[in-house]
Amino acid sequence: MKSIDLNCDMGESFGAYTLGMDAEAIRHITSANVACGFHAGDARVMYETVRLAEKNGVAVGAHPGYPDLAGFGRRKMDCTPEEIRDYVIYQVGALRAFCDAHGMALQHVKPHGSLYNDSVGNESMLRALIGAVARVDRSLIYLALGGAQAPLVKRIAGEAGIRVAFEAFPDRAYTPEGKLAPRKSPGAVIEDPEEAAARALLMAKEGKVIATDGTILTMEIHTLCVHGDNPAAVALVKRIRSVLEKDRIRVVSLGTFIRPQGR
Secondary structure (H helix, E strand, C coil), X not given: CCEEEEEEEECCCECCECCCCHHHHHHHCCEEEEECCCCCCCHHHHHHHHHHHHHHCCEEEEECCCCCCCCCCCCCCCCCHHHHHHHHHHHHHXXXXXXXXXXXXXXXXXXXXXXXXXXXXXXXXXXXHHHHHHHHCCCCEEEEECCCXXXXXXXHHHHHCCEEEEEECCCECECCCCCECCCCCCCCECCXXXXXXXXXXXXXXXXXXXXXXXXXXXXXXXXXXXXXXXXXHHHHHHHHHHHHHHCCCEECCHHHCCCCCCC
């Protein structure tokens, strides 16, 4: 039986501001990417989000971003590899402490927003990101966008001695080059549960993504992500999981099936 992980970005509230519908969405996912305070989240939110994950049997991953609260981590920043390394170590370390406080193991690390997008195919950035994860804990899984960059990511992760998983986004449109379409472009964010579920099934079963021009992209996919700030996030994850399980696809956390390279 084929296995797939279903992840969602969470813990993106801050102070008096509440973002997302974490308590509802978390019941339908297997892994949560938790904001670590740089682009969103704060100490109280991190504690409560990890507690929520523990309560629902959901694996926890760190979701580090650029230090950009005002821009929600979605603005480009000109950072050196050393700065990126240190930002990631700082954020992963913080979330790992909250996991320790709840008796949970941190499962993975997935960069957020522009930090994630800027790293696609960028060897220098990937080395900084993956190297930071390896310095913290080599048992962690690094999450990256599936597609053309996969061989590069595998090589760097292999050299660093950590596992890697590739993801796809059923709630986002793709360019013919295999990148996520800019959020401001028409149709970039998919809010229809049936459309997202159909895309998710194609991704999970066949490793295929249909781009905006109809191009069929083939890629290695281990996990599907629904953005927590999508207004339809709860309906999307609920429908996606239902469709996947109806087709006898096992929806489980990454740690149960991602093995070290070569094994």
